Amino acid sequence: MQIDLKNSHQGYFLPMSISVDIMFMSGVEDGRLVSLSSENGDGISGDAGWAVRFGRKEDNDIWLRYDSFASRYHARLYFRGQRWWLEDCDSKNGTFLELDDDDEARVSGSIPIELGQLFRVGRTWFRIQDGIAE
Amino acid sequence: MSDVTLKDIQINARQESARMQHYFIGVEHLFIGMLKARESLAASIVERHGLTTDYVIDEIRRRTGKGTTQRMFAGAPYTPRADMVMGIANDLMLEHGLSEITEQELLEAILEENDSIPIRALHSLGITTDEARNVLLNPTPSTLPTPTSPTVQIEFGQQYSPDTPLRDEHYALLRRLFYGNGRIRIEAQLQGGYTSALILVVTAFGSDNLENAPVVVKIDKSDTILDEAQRYEQIIKESLPPLTARLEDFPVTIESSDLAGLKYTFVTDDSGMVRDMRAAAQDQSADAFSQWIYADLYQRFGKTWWMQRRPYRFQVWTEYDWLLPPLVTLEYGATDDPTALVIKDPVRRSRIKKADYGASIAIEEFSIHRINADRGSIVLSSGRGTEAAKRAYKIEVRGMNLEKDAHFRGELVERISGRLWKTRDEILQMAIAELAPDFDLTTPVIPGLVHGAYLPNPLILYDDLLDRYVNGSLSRIHGDLHLGNILVGHHQAAFLIDFAQARTGHTLFDWACLEVSLLDAYVMPAYGQDWDDAREAVHEINGSAGAAFTTIPDELKPIFSIRNIVRENLEQAGNWSEYFIALAFCALRASTWETMSAAGRRGAFYLSASAMGEVITTSRPSGQDTISSDGTEVDLPRNR
Numbered sequence: 001m002q003i004d005l006k007n008s009h010q011g012y013f014l015p016m017s018i019s020v021d022i023m024f025m026s027g028v029e030d031g032r033l034v035s036l037s038s039e040n041g042d043g044i045s046g047d048a049g050w051a052v053r054f055g056r057k058e059d060n061d062i063w064l065r066y067d068s069f070a071s072r073y074h075a076r077l078y079f080r081g082q083r084w085w086l087e088d089c090d091s092k093n094g095t096f097l098e099l100d101d102d103d104e105a106r107v108s109g110s111i112p113i114e115l116g117q118l119f120r121v122g123r124t125w126f127r128i129q130d131g132i133a134e
Numbered sequence: 135m136s137d138v139t140l141k142d143i144q145i146n147a148r149q150e151s152a153r154m155q156h157y158f159i160g161v162e163h164l165f166i167g168m169l170k171a172r173e174s175l176a177a178s179i180v181e182r183h184g185l186t187t188d189y190v191i192d193e194i195r196r197r198t199g200k201g202t203t204q205r206m207f208a209g210a211p212y213t214p215r216a217d218m219v220m221g222i223a224n225d226l227m228l229e230h231g232l233s234e235i236t237e238q239e240l241l242e243a244i245l246e247e248n249d250s251i252p253i254r255a256l257h258s259l260g261i262t263t264d265e266a267r268n269v270l271l272n273p274t275p276s277t278l279p280t281p282t283s284p285t286v287q288i289e290f291g292q293q294y295s296p297d298t299p300l301r302d303e304h305y306a307l308l309r310r311l312f313y314g315n316g317r318i319r320i321e322a323q324l325q326g327g328y329t330s331a332l333i334l335v336v337t338a339f340g341s342d343n344l345e346n347a348p349v350v351v352k353i354d355k356s357d358t359i360l361d362e363a364q365r366y367e368q369i370i371k372e373s374l375p376p377l378t379a380r381l382e383d384f385p386v387t388i389e390s391s392d393l394a395g396l397k398y399t400f401v402t403d404d405s406g407m408v409r410d411m412r413a414a415a416q417d418q419s420a421d422a423f424s425q426w427i428y429a430d431l432y433q434r435f436g437k438t439w440w441m442q443r444r445p446y447r448f449q450v451w452t453e454y455d456w457l458l459p460p461l462v463t464l465e466y467g468a469t470d471d472p473t474a475l476v477i478k479d480p481v482r483r484s485r486i487k488k489a490d491y492g493a494s495i496a497i498e499e500f501s502i503h504r505i506n507a508d509r510g511s512i513v514l515s516s517g518r519g520t521e522a523a524k525r526a527y528k529i530e531v532r533g534m535n536l537e538k539d540a541h542f543r544g545e546l547v548e549r550i551s552g553r554l555w556k557t558r559d560e561i562l563q564m565a566i567a568e569l570a571p572d573f574d575l576t577t578p579v580i581p582g583l584v585h586g587a588y589l590p591n592p593l594i595l596y597d598d599l600l601d602r603y604v605n606g607s608l609s610r611i612h613g614d615l616h617l618g619n620i621l622v623g624h625h626q627a628a629f630l631i632d633f634a635q636a637r638t639g640h641t642l643f644d645w646a647c648l649e650v651s652l653l654d655a656y657v658m659p660a661y662g663q664d665w666d667d668a669r670e671a672v673h674e675i676n677g678s679a680g681a682a683f684t685t686i687p688d689e690l691k692p693i694f695s696i697r698n699i700v701r702e703n704l705e706q707a708g709n710w711s712e713y714f715i716a717l718a719f720c721a722l723r724a725s726t727w728e729t730m731s732a733a734g735r736r737g738a739f740y741l742s743a744s745a746m747g748e749v750i751t752t753s754r755p756s757g758q759d760t761i762s763s764d765g766t767e768v769d770l771p772r773n774r
Contacts, residue, residue: 024214026198026251028158028207031215066206102258123199 018043018050018079018133025118025125028066033129036061049080054121055089062126069093070122077113077128084131086113096120138174138237143167148210153540155201160213161250162194168237175241179269183261184384186394189360193255196544215250219243242270260367286312291321291337303391304332307353311386311395312338321348324410324618330354331632333618335400349397350379350621350631356394357543359385362634363396370633373438373610379621379629398631400623411620411628412655420688424695427648430628431620432699439610440703443641446608448520451600453640454719456525458596459561459726460513462486462495463530464552469494474551479518481527483597489554496551497529502543510534512541514550521637562593565726569736572665580743583669589743590750592722599715599749606712607641607705615644616651641703646716649696650724653741654734660689661737668736672744711752718745 019037024030036042036052042061043052052061055073064070071091078085087110088095096104097111098118113119115128146167147159156163168176169187180190212220220235222243227235244250245267256266286309300308312318315338324333331354338346352359363385374380385396415423432440461483471494475485478498489495501517503525511532515525531552541547563575573580578595579588612619613635621629657675661667675693678686686694700713721742725735 025249026160028156028160028211028213030160030213030251031218032213068202068204068206 016134018131020052020077020079020084020131021129022052022062022077023127023129025127027124029124034062049078051076051078051087054126056122062121064122064124067122067124070124075107075121078110079131079133082133084113084115084128085110086119091122093122098125138168138171140235140237140240142171143237143240146170151210154195154198155203156198157201157205157207158211158213159216160198161216161219161244161247162198162252164216164219164240165244165250165252166191166194168241171237175237175270179261179266180256180259181387182269182384183259183265184363184386184396185259185261185360186356186387189357190255190259192542192544193259194252195542197251197255200540200545202548215247219247219250222246238270242267245270259364285309286315287317289317289319291319293322294320296323300332303388303393304353306388306390307386307393307395308334308336308351310388311351311397312336315339315346316341316343324350324621331358333631348400349382350400351395351397352632353393353395354634356385356387356392358634359387359394359396362632365636366633369610369636374630375434375438378627379623379631381633398629400621400629409622410618411622412617414622414626415617415656415692420691424683424691426626426628427692427695428699430626434628435630439612440641440644440699441609443607443609443703443705445605445705446640447603447605448640449600450602450604450715450719451526452519452523453604453643454522454715455527455600456515456522457719457723458528459558459565460528460530460556461558462489462554463532463556463561464495464497465555466531466533466550466552469496469551471496471551477527477529479516481516483600486557487559487597489557491554493554494551495554496549497531497547498549500527500529500547500550502541502545502547503528505536505541505543507536510536512536514547517544517546520639522639559593562596562722562726566593566739569665569725569732569739581669583673589740590746592718592725592739592742592746595746595750596719596722599718599746602715602749604640604712604715605705605709607703608638609641611637611639611641611644613637613639613644615648617648617655618651640716642700642713642716643720645696645700645703646713646720649693649717650720650738650741652692652696653721653737654724654730656692657689658731658733658737660687661733663733663736665736665740667733668740671737672740675741676744709752711749714745714748714752718742718749721745 017037017039019035019039022034022036024032038045038050043050053073054060054062054064054070054075054077056064056067056070057072058065060073064074071089071093073089074091075089075095076087078087086095086097086107088107095107096119097107097113098104104120113128115131118125118127120126143164144167147163150166151157151159151163165176168174169180169191177187180187219240220243223235223239226239226242230239244252245263248263253263288305288308308318317339319337321335321337324335331352334351335348336351337348340346363381366381379398379400382397382399385394387394418426461481462477474494474496475489476496476498477486497514500514501524502512503515504513506512509532511530512534514529514531516527517524531550532555566575575591575593578591580591581587582589612630612633614632619630619632621631623629653671657671658667661671674687675690678690678694679697683691683694704710704712706712721738724730725739725742727735730738
């Protein structure tokens, strides 16, 4: 990935390597852990930072092959400004974030997401188990 | 030890997976497989918390949703999590020196893994993993007291004079609720609301044969009771004044019927008899009663409820459509008719109004609100937005084979179709026609009190009002505030019961409901049964709004008190249309209630008409402020 030195004086470093562990929390792949890392060439780097892609097409980092409610390119999870963000990519059935009171909020645009917080892409629930930037 | 074998659980799990069109086996299917097995440990966990297995199964199903008919893999594979759980169960089996996994090991494994969908469902229902584990350690319940006698003897007090006698299932439920007491005495049956609930005041006797303080027992359909207990825990408990009726213990269900019961402890000294507000209204002066509504009911509960309001601009249908009969009733029938009228979000009511009997209609992306297994029908609703909006646009689908298709409350239905059987307008027209109106129900206006005066016809105007915007406020509300749900204890303290409808909603909704209840129980008896009596009562309610308290008739004083409370809670001072919208829809609903007196229904219909009249006149664009802000009528002549 590219290092943007211009930003380093603003108080944070763009990390050299980012990795994230994402677990399926429902559906036929419930319990499966997917480990992705920028060093292994997973994800994409762009203006928004490093991002992993969720969708029904097989070139996504998280391939939702069994979820007919998922769009082809459904959502992205990216790391920027020292935190994780969840972004809906104009999906048909929406991306949702679980709230404390057991309700869920539909994501429009990008919203910050904490480690351990559940989110839903199509019908499938996920959770960020761990994320490391160094 | 559990007698349930792994094989039984797996068979049930596969059936559940197929019915939900999942075609894989996850921990959720295994857990439901256990809940469905007879006398399972899993069932005892949920039952010890006063929940039924069906209730928990629906909660799990809501979390997974139903799959599609399209199968994407062969066989019925185990999910990675289910595989992991089976691995843990296998280790436990070896530790226990067994040759086969039983329910005990599987359940222990699910609790140890502690991250699956059924675990999340249990947590949201208030059952922690530790509590569940305790049931495994102590399969015999230790929480129940040792019964002092094998059965609970049931007696009746002198005040008890029921409308209908108790049924066997009521007796069975009462014995379960008072398990451990040798004897109970049913003191009174309180006037229920407009629901099917049975509300009793019961005194139990301890083993020493001493009287305990009386409690209020509510018996209703088990889904309703279990929802009420959940709402009490999540919404109500923290917001009650210290001395008030509280929910005691978990709800209780019985296997032999779909009824459940719960107990409200009644904090009063034991000389105080329990009365509801309907009875209390009769034995105090109108002045005292009116003062009581303001000071004891409103101010006592208001601090944590209505007074904590925040601005809320809403479209009327989002808060009030759910009060109305189903938008359409359909006769179920699968159809691929490309010309079918599709009802989906956002709902266009005008197109539905034009549909003819037998027209082909498809509903898309609605949620299941209720399942009437005995009638083979389901009720769908919008399922989106605020709590009231989720219940909006009810659609009943009849003639379904509920044995064949698995449906559950909260299920999101992608598409269901049928033929139009009845519209909302027809149901409303029929309900008012039962009251033998002395006017035409199909014209835009109906006669007012005097010759030549008219009010809008609620059956015509309601539909336009649903699309209006209201600048109102939002607060915690009771959701079903009527005279039967307000009990009066020692020192005239107000006790609210029945929290099945409690939610965050339009602040003025509760007061509109209570006004309609007062109209039925307090106002109409003083006027009479007929349509002319209804017109006169409503006319005088409006006329008294600007008057001095001492000059208005006694039977209208409590309503005057309600309007004072409303005045303090209007979002925009003096803008009464916020209240009249609420009143118009609450009164329209009451006018269709079969359980309300004919006099009350006629009064409610005219109250609705008059409230709608206020809404359209106060928002007339040309209007200089000629309308008095206290809601005095202007279109009707003052003298007669």
